[in-house]
Amino acid sequence: MRIFQILVLRLRTLFKRTEVEGELDEELRYHLDRQIEEFVAEGMSPEQARQAAWRTMGGLEQRKEECRDMRGWNAFEHLSGDIRFALRQLRQNPGFAGTAILILALGLCASLSIFAFVDAALLKPLPYRDPARMMAVFGSQEMFPRNNLSYPDYLDWKRLNTTLESLEIYRRTGSLLATAEGVQPVRGVRVSDGFFRTLGVKPTMGRDFQPGEDLAGSPRTVLLSYAAWQSRYGGRAGIVGQTVTLDQQPNVIVGVLPREFHFAPAGMPEFWAAYHPEAGCDARRGCRSLYGVGRLKDGVSQSSALSNLTAIAKELERQYPGSNRGQAAAIASLGEVIVGDVRPILLVLLAGAGLLLAIASINVISLLLVRSESRRREIAVRTALGASAGRLWTQFLTEAVVLTGAGTLLGLAGAHWTMKVLVGLISEEMMQRMPFLLDLGLSERVLAFGGLLSLLVAVLCAMTPSLRLGSPDVRGGLAEGSRGAAGIVWRRLGAKLVVLELATAMVLLVSAGLLGKSLYRLLNVEVGLKPERLVTMDVMTQAQGYEKPEARIALARRIAREMEELPGVTSVGFTGNGAPLGGNGNTTWLRVLGRPWNGEHNETPERDVSPTYFATVGAKLARGRYFREDEDGTKPAVAIVNQAFARQHFAGEEVLGRHVSYLSTPPVPIEIVGVVEDIREGPLDAAIPPVLYIPFYQSPDRFFSLMVRTSQSEAALLPAMAAKIRQAGVVSMGGMTMSERLEQTPSAVLHRTSAWLVGGFAAAALVLGLVGLYGVVAYSVSQRTREIGVRMALGARPSAVYRLILGEAGWLTGFGLLLGLVASVGAATLIQGLLFGVSSWDLPTLGMVAVGLGFAALLASFVPARRAAAINPVDALRAE
Template structure:
């Protein structure tokens, strides 16, 4: 008999189940009857014969089941188990709903966070063979990774053998002119092989050809997909058309595909070849490019780094003036793109995992309580011949059903949560986090969800199986299901609750630390008044403002017009606003001090006379700029206290002179004042030395306007923008934002805010689950000990001693949970050090505060069952059994 016909016969039997069953019944009834008659014939009484026949026949149900098994599929019993499991859940809807809700929430949160982890850290970058892509840069004592200078890049490209290609990119901005006027747009300049190296092909038109990036080359440009849609209505004939960018005419040669993203220049709308060297690019000492490169086959990143270091050393010897101390850095491109988010994402994943753990433990203890009340059922099923394997499978089926239903709910919850979190990322920031586009329900997240469900199913089936050791079947029957509050259960349930409390404690401590860290971050000393400060960026077209008097006139006009707006107290201009970055630096040298080619790198800001007063920065010594400090006067600068401390320790810097690396006469300027540090870099960054040059002496066409207002600074923003446009419609005016909003939206603050809220949410849920779990355990234990309590009270125990009895038991669990939790929290805090700001990981006050809060809530939760226990009427309690 071949297996196919066998299968077909079995299959056909599936549909004649009913007949099969009734025939079997009839056949067996016949058999039993015959046997009975035989016993009768042997001289038994009718009753004895019937009994003997029945006994001989044995367990009829079991027998039928076995006949069934002989012809049925294994899956069929699985379906039986499943339908039984469903009946079980429907029979106790309160349990089912609670368990499924808790689990769905726990799973949803973990799957959602995993979605982000997966998109950012696990999914490969959307480039061809991304593992071979490296971020190649210079490095120096101050920066582990610093920009390349164009001349260094050209030498690196020529000399290296490790990379099949090495390309650079840098951010820029253009004034884009269209029918509506002029608009500043973010853009990028790249070397010609940039897209080829990434493995990105334009969806329309062509890529840059090699050598198209050389100085003097034709002005060509590629469009981002979004720009093509938004500014060119997605017209396919855009290729070959010209666009006007900052007064120059560029020919569009291609459009990048929709899926192309490049985080570091995520908002770039236009991509142009490098072409002419900017002022900075003409100097080997000026670094403004970032490099990417593709490793040749068989070359390791380490080997490439060694080679680049050797090349850097060679250049250092060749150009000691500019390349002193300039090394090389080779990192996987992934590291550059997502390295910063890794610690935070992993922390969040751990938090979500802990929440899931609590949810699972909570449901497991619920199952434990149920298994206690199902002891009798199990005993009966065992006595009726259910094998150990079959019973185990039944538990597994129930656990699996619970886990899978929750998993479906959890996936829904995760999808919603992922969409919500992605939406919460501000629009300005989102382009720099391109992985956000990959967040969602996909095969990875679904597989993760199923994996989590399987693990929890295992946990859920294991708990009752462990509990109901089958040796106890007879005991279960004998006990007739009366609760003797299985000591084992009490121990297992209590242990589970200790785990829950400990985990809740870890999450609470983590949330508290993050909250404090966030608070410190927002209240960090900035060195200026961040409130009532409105800011806007201005880009003046070089064509109109090529000469210094024109620029000066523009500055003065802006100061006059904006300064006379209602509610505006003062106006200041700067090349870079505070709380941006330690960037736009200058390398300086001190007149009259020994010099050995070291890099004295300081922040450089060119500011108008009114700027520092507008910020309310504090002048420590000397004077601020006046309108007199213009091109006709010797150059003057202000420095911050960090610069004074670092380079003029114990000296009065006023009157001292500094210049550039070679002390060219034109670069020499005199220090006229010292101000208290204004935070230029990120909120959690350290203070850098900074110099403030007079904008009237170092004119620039790109600058920011800062306005100190008397009223709400938000209301000034629209007026500010329209006033600037009135001054000159060709000015690029953009990025209007209040200083407080800008600080709130800074990447540091965002990451902190996100993690604080998320971990805070996890902790709140964890605490509720933990406390409810404790309540459940104590309440159950009280209900099981009603009789005992009744006896005690009948024998004269006071109500207070009953309270003590219950609360001391709860207190022991809480204490154990807290102690374990403290140890866990200390460990977690150590792991979180990287993401904390201004908070000691071992912050005893935080840990103590958290344990007090948790313990108080937990004690409160145990108070209610204790009160119920104490109000037991001894007579009722004794009669109850």
Template sequence: MFSREDKDSDLHEEIQSHLNMATRDRLQAGQSAPEAHYDATREFGNIGQVEEATREMWAGASLEVLLQDLTYGFRTMMRSPGFSTVAILTLALGIAANTTMFSIVNGVLLNPLPFPNSNRIVLMFQDKANFPKGSISYPNFQDWQRENRSFESMAAYRWSDGSITGVGEPESVKAQRVTSSFFPILGVNPVMGRIFTADEDRPGSEPVVLISEGLWKRKFNADPKVIGKSLIVGGEGRTIIGVVPASFDLKIQNFRTADLYVPLAQESDNRFFQRDAFWGTNAIALLKPGVTAEQAEQDMKRVNADLAVAYPDVNSDLKARISPLKEEIVGEIRPVLWILLGAVAFVLLIGCVNIANLLLARSTSRRREMAIRVALGAGQARIVRQLLTESLLLAVLGGGIGLLLAKWGTAAALAAVPTSVPRAQGIALDWRVLLFTCLVSVAAALLFGLVPALRSSAVNVGSTLKDTSRAVFAGKSRMQSLLVAGEMAMALVLLIGAGLMIRTVGYLLGTNPGFDPRNVVHFGIALPREQAQLPVEAIRAEFRKIHSQIERIPGVQSVSLASGAYPMESDNEATFWAEGQPHAEHESDFPMTLEYDVEPEYFQVMRISLLRGRLINATDIEHSAQVGVIDEGFAKKYFPGENPIGKTVRLLDYDALPKTWIPVTVVGVVGHVSQFGLAQDFKEQLQAQLYRPYMQASDPLIKNLAGAFRVYVRSQSSVSAESFFQTIRSQLLANNAQLIVSDNQSEQEVVGRSIARQRFAVGLLGVFAGFALLLASVGIYGVLSYLVGQRTQEIGVRMALGAKRTHVLRMVMSDGARMLLAGVAAGFIAAMGITRLLDSLLFGVRPTDPITFVFVATVLLSVALLACYIPARRAMRVDPMVALRCE
């Protein structure tokens, strides 16, 4: 085989011999030697072009050309290391940011859920006036299950008490009650043993439990003979029948991946089976193949109409809400992620514009090079290919570095606000992300490389080689100015978006949640089984003992036991009939209020302000008159224009059979608490809040509370929430080793979590907008510097003719300002349209907030003008003599 060099010289020789023979023929025909040589050469044509065209016929020629282009491109790159570094770094940052965002979008939104039939799985709620996603009563669920024609299967679930005793130390773990159909719908199979049978999912059947793979390993040391062993859950002995795989992961309303699963209907409390008992029960269901969610909704309307006729008192307005599983899991975060992906695409676009501008500037200085190459036989296509190869080389290097950065960036982004993104554990750099990065890199190369390449290749050989002046510049500078204005506009849109989000988060953080979360921790306690089975008087005594034990711990300022609703964490409602309001026809038509069962000190712990009357006090105990404190929302809605103090509110008591109304006297009015989180509370319909004395809870409720209640504690000074809790916990356990004290929360973190989505968005948008500002400033700086460089001679002439330095400064600055103002104007118009997409994330600020717009534009203009000032000053210092001598 011949080497490339051999073939090249062979071809060269072949052409030389052709010329020699042609010359010889002409000599023989009588021409003079120079004439013969000249004619032969002219007849032959462009030797370079012929060689080039012939070489392309050789085997592997296209690869050779590519290699040649690459080598050449690499050499060009190394010749201007400054430009190459800036271009590659710009691309690397842009591509890294895009890859990071895309890997999040891919992992969270695009990847299918890890369940075999996930696109047919829906969530079901009972749609009520105050709760579009309300809980379903068990008898209604059973009727839905039986009467529907749209679902293959339906499963209900709710929270469960997860205190474990009997094996090792007593502890409290996450637990769920689920029907026997639950795991089959999700396609989850046990790693060992079996799941519940339908027979086991009935009241009074043999008590069984499924445990998680994690608990099996931790608590049972992965004992292969764990099936059949017994475990005491919530004080009840249960037989372990199966182990649920660790890979099972699901987080939806009223369901968290748990360590224990017990059959839903193995419920010792008979009240659960009443048609008007809504115990935080929701359902999942598997649509029959080909049935849409809308069809299923129609079907459920028919079922519910029948149930309304059968049970008019509680089901008069029964509605089912059906929502796809994926929507439930990622629906909230979806717009945020798409907005962020859009934003980050802008950043890359700005980066590409910068590189295109640099390439355009460089193409002027490379015009001679291109002209020479054309003269030597390169076609236009060949030159475009060469220049695009150079662009691709930059993009590939940028993409490679970007990919490495993205690996780190993805981890950083998720670590920043881990709880706000569902399915975060599924985010990884998989093949789709890699494909995305490749496509983005190539697209970027085309984007920034094509226009300069087409411009460069269209050189006029003759004029370029003859021309020494730089007069041809005007047309290119217009293109560059346009590009700069464009990137200014994009940067402005991003900055405005980030500005609006910052204002939103500032507004939310400044919003008074109605309580003071600083220095407050709360945690759960479960009494040991023997104590929980004591008479209610003894349980109340135990509650009081725990209260006073905590109270005496140094550093504790105030303490309150609590149940019912917990602000920003979980809600609990009561049906009521306020004095002076009409008595509704059906039970389901009565209004509802949030109910908090608290001790007197709760208002000190949470620093909830008293507006009228009095707070709950130490005299409001089990046998004293039933009292309640309402919030201003309750007062405004149900006692408009009246003094609510002394009025009676009747609460529906589900525990009594037949149901009765418990009269409660309103003794005070307090401020409203943001029950549903800073960003969500005002959107919820349920605004009424009612506080009742903890000790006045009904006897059955007290018995329930023994198994799980919470304690809110305020510390005297700001200590770490964790160590404060550990102090309390060890003190409590020192007094009673059988207590389960767990699940501590810092109230401040709870409040922070309620705006996690906004904080996630503001963090990333802020970073992206910062990139955009930086890139756009570098862009305008680069173009102006270039312009000044090109006009040095002109400036020199002007100054020689008497122009003042300040004139020169003004001239250059006004060039820059013109691009800037055009960009800002375009940016304003674009932002008006685009910020509307942010609407769902914004609070306390309109998408077209003039303050944000003006402030952001000012920041952008200041930074950009500074970027203009540097080259302008350089222009001002031009020495006319030097400038004129230059050429």
């Protein structure tokens, strides 16, 4: 309370200056008047009384000054004087001020934006009660060390374990939601009834699931995520108790989850439904589709919980050898599962950003040194006039604070923007797995961290000139002559640092260049189809009414016909396994008939395609024929294979007319009727595997992807397609042009993200390296003014001075580039796995970076060289 009151008074003194001054004046004048009255009452004449009163006062102004001192006024006066002086100093030298502020901002911007990610992912506690005790529980087998659980196994684990307070399950499910605008696909999760109690999360509205609510017989209930409540239901309070239709089943909304709740392993679902085991999979012990979360009992360690669960798994394996052979248990802390993948990346980035900030600070210090050399005289004059060391230090500190303050503000603004850019680089699919990044921003912790960093930098910057000029030799300073040993030490240290900075910049530039080139190569890789003017869209229907193959075929044909009627459309095809380049799709186990077969699996991607599919996407038929429009389940099974398939299974043999079969007994022959040139069905940067194409009509699905080729704008086509599909009463998803799909393939995203990140760091390192070089060369020039003056007096021409200074810079640059070259090749070898179509020893990239960096370094050292050449020998010699 008292502190608050004092603060108000101080602030008032500071900001309501004229008012406080006026009050002081009035208060003292009142006293004076009362004194005069008293003297008059004692019998003096008014004039005498006034004079006597003034005398007792002993000078009104002095009294006021004493009062001001008591109010802590003068400290403010000095400070504002210092700030004004600092601003004037910086304005006088805008080049120095601008450069210093900019590189500080650069270093802080990098550190803060990376720190914000670290904060959101690693520092902020997970939004659960006592998150350290939360465990992710898995089944485990040799091939998949973190496997799912089956429902019967889960019930046994829950019943038999003695180490977990509770064990719950969840399973991601896509659902179809009935809305006023038709059926929409939504993300959903089904969880056991104690899921939220175990996490320690309470709904903000409504209630949690009650025990027993997840059993087959009980009515279906769902909790809404906060985001779904806001976006779908406008945050209406009356939503609890209403019914929504999910997958043609009525579900009662019982509550809304808190805004800050997230559970990354389940993505970002909109609907959290109570589990409800189903007759099929959940009845079978061998059908594993669930993930577990459990809370350790107090005092129980993770390893004892693991041995407890392992013992239970062993017992189940003994009881049910058919379904549970080789099934063990695995356990990991939930935090590890959620952020384990990003931790090393973030820590490496943070270290990089910290390094950048350190280099930036060193550069600013180097610039300050250069400047303090030129201010020797000023400091000496001020000391001679009686400025105390403390007063000078305050002045330096003020200047440093003004400098870093401006840098910090700029850095914060930059960080705000950088974070946006970085988040934009994360694809939506990746974002689903990192919901903790959603409210990324300049949080209090990030601001506090920024404040701490800039304070540190400010103190460092303030100490530099005071160390250098701390015990000023007044006479020497006035003569502007002294060159301490510290100057030479700094020149050597600074030179080494600059070589390192340039080498770092070179390594980062080369890496960025290689990654950028990889990205270019990747996007221009031969994909085996023509991505221009090709549009894809996924179509999905509800199960009811589409159980029979005929109905599915009829639907696909109907939709395709509707698409053909849209203006500009030239050709329509569809496939049952997702569009090409997606990397997803079924694989199947095959054998070639007429060959000895020893039970090997020959795992092969399978695509179910329409007769017009190949022609539509622009693939080339190498031999044979396409599928026919009437080749459905009533006709003999046929297949088309890609060239990779032909090479692998029929090298040098006739392919057409041969037969393959799935691993069924007895084998059902499938005749190969055609060979297409390889299409990139999977990732862009992997070899194309053998692929088997089957007629869609022989294996129809109620989920398929349309491929539509148009002669007009692709962008205009997408909404028209979506509208047509909606009119047909089915659901459309993920409409995208093929070029977009190409750019959003995981490998392209990975390359783009890393190219941008490394490029950003490289740009920062380049700027810092150049400023560092400038600082060192300029410092050297300031130290050698006298020497240069002597040389010129003895007849050296400006060109010789240029040679002298640029030669020094050239040595530094040369060493930096050489070191950078060696390190670049090393670094490129390390990221070899990321590169595509570019060798780590890519001469054009290395050459361009070296030449570009060398040229930039020349420019940076040209500025001080010109200053040196312009030295007037007479001035230089007289000054000493």
